[in-house]
Amino acid sequence: MDKFKARKAPISAQEINIACAAKPESRRRVTGVLFSILLLMTVGLGACTGSSDGPLKGVTIGISATSLLPSLIHIADETGIFRDEGIEVEIVGYPTGKAALDALFDGEVDMATVADTPIVSSSFNRDDFSIFATILDSSQHSKVLARRDRDISTIDDLVGKKVATTIGTTAHFFLATLLTLNGFDSSDIEIVNLKPAEMVDAIVNGDVDAIAAWEPNILKSQQLLGENGVLLPGRAGYEATFSLVSFNDFNKNNPELLVQVVTALLKAEVFLDSNKEESIDIMASRLETDRANIDSVWHDYRFRVSMSQSLLLTLDDVARWSILNNLTDKAEVPNFLNFLYLNALEEAKPEAVTIIR
Numbered sequence: 408m409d410k411f412k413a414r415k416a417p418i419s420a421q422e423i424n425i426a427c428a429a430k431p432e433s434r435r436r437v438t439g440v441l442f443s444i445l446l447l448m449t450v451g452l453g454a455c456t457g458s459s460d461g462p463l464k465g466v467t468i469g470i471s472a473t474s475l476l477p478s479l480i481h482i483a484d485e486t487g488i489f490r491d492e493g494i495e496v497e498i499v500g501y502p503t504g505k506a507a508l509d510a511l512f513d514g515e516v517d518m519a520t521v522a523d524t525p526i527v528s529s530s531f532n533r534d535d536f537s538i539f540a541t542i543l544d545s546s547q548h549s550k551v552l553a554r555r556d557r558d559i560s561t562i563d564d565l566v567g568k569k570v571a572t573t574i575g576t577t578a579h580f581f582l583a584t585l586l587t588l589n590g591f592d593s594s595d596i597e598i599v600n601l602k603p604a605e606m607v608d609a610i611v612n613g614d615v616d617a618i619a620a621w622e623p624n625i626l627k628s629q630q631l632l633g634e635n636g637v638l639l640p641g642r643a644g645y646e647a648t649f650s651l652v653s654f655n656d657f658n659k660n661n662p663e664l665l666v667q668v669v670t671a672l673l674k675a676e677v678f679l680d681s682n683k684e685e686s687i688d689i690m691a692s693r694l695e696t697d698r699a700n701i702d703s704v705w706h707d708y709r710f711r712v713s714m715s716q717s718l719l720l721t722l723d724d725v726a727r728w729s730i731l732n733n734l735t736d737k738a739e740v741p742n743f744l745n746f747l748y749l750n751a752l753e754e755a756k757p758e759a760v761t762i763i764r
Contacts, residue, residue: 463495464664468651469507469516472500473623473694475701476649477520478710479542481693482686483675492671494664503603505576508652511536518653518668522548522577523718526652527725530746531737537658537748538650540669540712547707548647549581550625551639552632553617554610560637562589568616571599571609575734577647580725582619583732584643593732607631622704623696648718658748665751672712673756679710714752714760719743 470477480498483489489496501507504521508529511519526538553559557568562585572579583593599615606624609615611631617639618628629636651668658665679686687705691698726740744764753760 461493463490463493464667465495465497466518466664466668467497467499467516469499469501469510469519471504471507471520472502474504475622475690475694475704475708476504476522476543476548478686478690478708479672479675479679479712480520482679482689483671485689485693486675486678488671488674488678489668492667492674494667494671504649511652511654517657518651520649520651523648523650523721524575524577524580524725526650526746527722527729527741528575528735530722530726530741530743531729531735534741534745535656536652536654537746538652538714538718539658539665539748539751540672541648541650541714541718542672542712543649543708543710544646544713544717545708546642546644546646549578549619549621549645551582551585551617551619552610552625552628553637553639554613554632555635555637557616559617559639562586562591562639565617565639566591566595567597569597569599569614570617570619571601571606571615572619573603574598574600575729576603577645578619578621580728581643581645581647583728584645585619588643610636622707623694623700626700626704645724646717646721648721650718653748655748658750662750665748666754669712669751669755673759676710676712712752712756712759714747714749714762716761716763719747719762722746 468480470480480496484496484498499507499510499516501510504519505525507516507519508521508525510516512529512533520542529536551562551565551570553565553568558564559568565586570582572582582598586592586595599609601609601615603620603624606618606620607627610618610628618624620628625638629638653665683705687698687701691701694701722743723740726743729735730738730740744762747762749760749762
């Protein structure tokens with residue numbers, strides 16, 4: 408997918424340096440003193456002076472092309488932060504994070520952004536890859552949307568109904584957890600296995616009574632259903648994660664490059680926190696969608712670079728659920744400590760690593 412290669416010119420390192428030296432009222436793209444101070448405090452590597460000398464290092468990153476989940480990557484690219492860190496990034500878009508992970512395994516990209524469920528699924532069959540940074544987490548990534556004309560207004564009303572989801576994904580895990588917390592299980596509903604791209608038509612056409620999915624499919628369905636669409640209340644206690652993954656051999660051979668990538672994403676995190684409106688503009692342009700659509704769901708996500716103990720807990724929970732629901736033929740939960748590469752983030756921002764070892 409080439410849509411990200413034809414982007415507008417990014418902000419250069421020189422522009423960032425000028426912004427750091429300018430008076431506050433003259434800064435448009437970067438919010439000046441606050442931005443530079445936060446960068447220095449958060450990353451400690453001197454964003455305003457630049458940290459790269461010599462030729463840029465090339466790296467390809469596979470992402471979910473229609474999603475907000477890789478926002479920090481887009482922002483680091485669009486603002487020129489990657490180049491300021493000495494990296495020339497080629498972003499390659501795929502329909503889902505799982506497809507991006509498959510592209511990594513097929514040798515198409517050097518790194519991939521992917522949610523926790525495909526990571527767990529792959530961990531049952533191979534151990535040659537690692538997570539080196541989580542770039543987003545959200546308790547509202549997945550949602551359940553139902554048709555009001557099917558007499559559905561609560562989770563209880565899903566019993567006996569057709570609910571579409573994509574088996575083995577974060578949405579499926581969210582749905583199962585939500586049902587359990589409300590005293591039901593998956594056998595109480597009829598699950599229809601659909602691809603993410605099929606969700607909107609399925610609920611709008613009335614082929615299913617509800618969908619468990621993620622954005623932008625929930626929002627698109629809501630817009631088309633109008634008052635006939637009802638977003639079901641309820642939290643599943645599931646914190647979905649979205650991480651960067653690469654091969655162990657790549658990590659071993661490119662430790663400095665991984666530090667540069669993580670450092671750039673930390674700076675993108677500070678930029679996003681200090682420049683919400685411009686960050687939304689960037690993502691609306693990158694995803695080629697209405698800015699209002701991005702703005703309406705922006706608060707659902709926490710854009711941060713981390714390696715947290717909660718990530719390990721989530722991976723363990725998803726693995727146990729996969730075993731219990733026969734999504735794998737394996738009977739043991741992998742040791743996910745063996746699937747973490749902590750060196751890069753520990754060097755760039757040690758306090759962002761809270762893994763208990």
